[in-house]
Structure formats: structure tokens, C-alpha cells
Amino acid sequence: MTMQNRRSFLKKSLLALPAAGLIPGLAKGNSDETSSSVKRNPIGVSTYSFWRFDGPKEETPIEYCIDQAAAMGFDGIELLLIQMESEENSYLQKLKQQAFHAGLDLMGFSTHQGFVYPDRDKRQEEVDKTIHQIELAYNLGIPTMRLNTGRWGTIDSFDELMANKGIEPVLEGYTEDEGFEWVIDAIEQCIPTAEKCGVTLGLENHWGLGRTAEGVLRIVDAIDSPWLRATTDTGNFLERRREQLEMMAPETVLIQAKTYYGGGTWYTLDIDYDEVAKIFHNVGYEGYVSIEFEGKEDPMTAIPKSLERIREAFTWEA
Template sequence: MNRRHFLATGALAGVATALPSLAQESGAIPKPVFPANRIGVSSYSFWGFQRDDLRAIPTCLDHAARMGFDGFEVLQRQLVSTDNAELQKIKRQAFLLGLDLMGYSTHQGFLSPDKEKREAQIKHTTDCIEQAYALGIPTMRVNSGTWGTSKDFNDLMAKRGIEAPLEGYTEEDAYGWVIESYKKILPVAEKCGVVLGLENHWGLGVTPEGVKRVVDAIDSPWLRVTLDTGNFLEDPYDRLTKLAPDTVLLQAKTYYGGGVWYTLDLDYTRIGKIMRDANFKGYVSLEFEGKEDPLTAIPKSLDLLRKAFAGS
């Protein structure tokens, strides 16, 4: 390197170093842009436990891609088979459609004094983690379960999700069962690289304090929160705010045509700000729960969520 070239490059480097500080002083550097959240859709939005013509996961994947979603959440109970060959077909189809398989929604219940029943639920949950791993899905929705003292789900919804404990037991017993169970489950989640998200989904999850008590007791990066916008029936915004910092997946309910069990008038612009303030950059997964035809209501829901989670 000759002297002239050295001086020229050195001068340029000095200017380049000075530019950021000069720009900052003049206010020329814009504030960082918060990216838009990617929007997915749960297979539950199509099937809803009642539309047999929209149960098949391949059918739901085709609709999701046609409608313009970024990702797809699989409801585990919707699968006809969990054989690995069938799971790989789903993964291949999603890849070819350009959809991320980004969530696995499962059911389990640990609110039972019967240790054998809890062990069976632990086995079911670890099996589900292995299924999510086979599908390449990075996060899985989990629950505390319910007491089972309601006649059925309709009865539970009539009670606004609040259920009496089994006779002779209390919520203190339930927290012990749930925490002990997830301590046994977490090593499998860590091995597979699947982040579990405890949802505010009835049982101990009926309040944000209940969800946080379990998550904080486990104190692991492999158990965080799946936050459902439609499961806090009173004071939803304050309650969503409490769980937003721990959220790894946001499930967003819409109710076009009126809700099947109830209808919430949710302000998604406000919810979008709550999640941005909590620095949430993950997926928003639509869970349509209205009476309108999902093939017309789901695209409207996507448009609503695109606007609310457009970033800043």
C-alpha cells in the first residue's frame, strides 16, 4: 500500500466513523422499525370440531396458502394419524405451499389426584413433543387441564370457564400436580428444541396469575406462554398485558357471525400495541370461532390481523 492510498482510505474511514455520531446529533437517523408480525392460521379455524368437510389437514393447508397466510398451526386432535409417514406428508405439503408449520396445539390435563392418570398425560404430552419435532414445529401449546367437574364444555363455558375443584382437593393441590408434571416433561422439550407455551386455557390458566405461577415455578426457557386473546372474558387488555412479555405465540380469536359459545369485541389495534410494547416479534395465529362460513370469515380475519400487527 502506497502512502497516498493509505492517507485516502484512512481519511474515508474517519469520515465513516464520524457520520453516525453526526447524524445522531442532528436527529437524522430514524428510530428502529418494529417489523410486522407474521400471521398464521390454526387448522382449528377451519374444522372447529364440527365441520367434517374441513377436517383434513391437507385441505386446510391448501386453503391457508390460497388465502395468503404466512404460517399454519396444527391442532393435534385434528390429525387422522400421527404416524411419522403421515406427518412427513404434511411437512412436505406445507413446504411446497410456502407455509411455515409454526405451531402445534395439544390438549392435556393434570388436575387429578390419580398419579397414574397424570403419568398417562405426561406420556401423551411427550409423544406430542416428538410429533412436533418430526413436523419441524418450534412451539407447542400446552394446558394445565380442567377439574372435570363440569358436565361438558358447554357447561364449562356457561360458568365462564370457572370450575369447582374435585371434592376434597384445592387449587394448591392442582398447582403441585401441574408443576411436578411439567418438570418431568421439560427434558424432552429441550432435547427436541420445542418451546412449550402454557396457554390461558381454563383450569389454572383462567387467570394470568395462574399461568405465571406455573411458568415462574418451572423457570425454564423451554416453558413460556401461548397467549390466547379470547380466553380472558373480563378485563382482557390488562390481563393480556401481564402475560405478553413471556409470550412465544399469540392465538388471536375472531367471531364473525357471532361466537359459538360467546362473542368478545376485541380491539386488535390495542392488542397489537400491547404486544409491540412487550417486544413480541413472533407469530400471530388466527383461531376463528364464529358461526360464519370459515371460508369467508377467515380471509376477513386475516385482513384485520394484518392491519393490527403491521408493525411501526
């Protein structure tokens, strides 16, 4: 076979294979099985979707989640740090290797921290922890990491907090403005490490001072760094959803898409994902959508249904 014929053969083969679903990497994000004019966002899934804090994390190991996500046809997977069995580098590299062999991107790293503490030393502990988490993301090769603002802690029970739509009183003797100052100062200390490691921080609308789009954007705008953007969770806006999603969309580095098959644990939202997708397409968002399944149905049936629904919504004519 001549070089020219070989090139022609390879070109025809590569054009044909995505239609058969044999080269998932070429199909991700910007191509469709039938037409190059159709585009879609890559779809990932959080390991939380398989666990949902339902029992010991050892019963739903990250390795299992990677295998299941690959088998279900996801493009990537978002790792929940507290679900991991270790932070040792050998374990991190094993997960990276497994995901690579499975054809999955490690596309998000979901962490927990909080900076809403009057005690400066406590805030510094959280800063140091967050910097360490950024370094873990770097070692895993993950390009974005979810951040929380933290909350006042004046409501002890999470069930009660959810019943109150995530709203809690400010700690006595302090003001909300002081809380924002603490959070802004703390995250600013993390930015140099994020830049050095190439890990974009995504501040999530996740209760506390980040419960609303206004709260998240107040912090993002104050810090004004390309290494701090937003992780937008579709299920954490319990009012004015469309308005707040439109506010967050231009700053979004990762979408977390909640689904509730079988009914939710704390609440069930009827989210119009066609509308959500349109909001993000209007601002040119072509990044990952990470499914967070929070329903009571068996994840092995609910997560594939979630993938089908979200993939359908986030596919559009170019």
C-alpha cells in the same frame, strides 16, 4: 453479463419482487410492500379455524387446510393434533413437505392434555402422552407446542362451563394449591424432552388452572425454564382482558387471535386488536400471531377477513 453486473441485477430484482408479493418469505415479519421502515408480525392460522369441531374431522383434513391457508396468503399454519388423521411418521413428513411446497411455515402445534388428577398414575399417563406429542412436533419441525393445565372436571358439560365463564368448583377433598403442585410436577417432567427436541412449550390460558394470567404465570414462574413459556389466547380472558394480556405478554411465545364473524358459538367478544397489538409490541414481541376463527360465518369468507384485520393491527412503523 459480468459478475458485478449480475450481482447488481439480482440485488435490484430482489428489492423489487417483495413489492409485487412474489417472494413471500422475504416479506414475512420484518418488511412491507412499500417501505423497509414498516414491520409486521407473521400471521398464521390454526387448522381449527376451518373445522371448528363442526362435523367429522375427515371432512376438513389438514391437507385441505394447508392448501386454503396458502391460497389466502398466510405466512404459516398451526396444526391441531386431534384433527390429524394419523401420527405415523410418513403422514407427518407428507404434511411437512406439503407445507414447504406451499410456502407455509409449520409454526405451531396445538395439543390437549390435563394434569389435574389426584391419581398419580393418571397424571403420569398424561405426562407420557405429552412427551410423545413433543416428539411429534419435533418430527414435524414445529418450534412451539401448546399445553393445557387441564381442569377439575366438576362441571361435565362444556356448554355449562362456558356459561359459567370457565369457572368450576375444586374437586371435593382437594385444594387448588394441590392442583398447581400436580401440574408443576408434571410439566417439569416434560422439560428435558422439550429441550432435547428444541420445542418450546407454551402454556395456554385455556380454562382449568390456566384460566387466568395469574394461574399460567404461577406455573411458568415455578418451573423457570426457557423451554416453558406462554401461548396467549386473546379470546379466553372473559374479564380484565387488557390487564391479563399485559401480564402474559412478556412470556408469550405464540399469540392465538380469536375472531367471531357471524357471532360466536359460546360467546362473542369485541376485541380491540389495535390495542392488543400495541401491548405485545411494547414488550418487543415479533413472533407469530395465529388466527383461531370461532364465528358462525363461512370460514372461506371469515378467515380472509380475519387475516386482513389481524395483519393490519400487527403492522407498525419500525
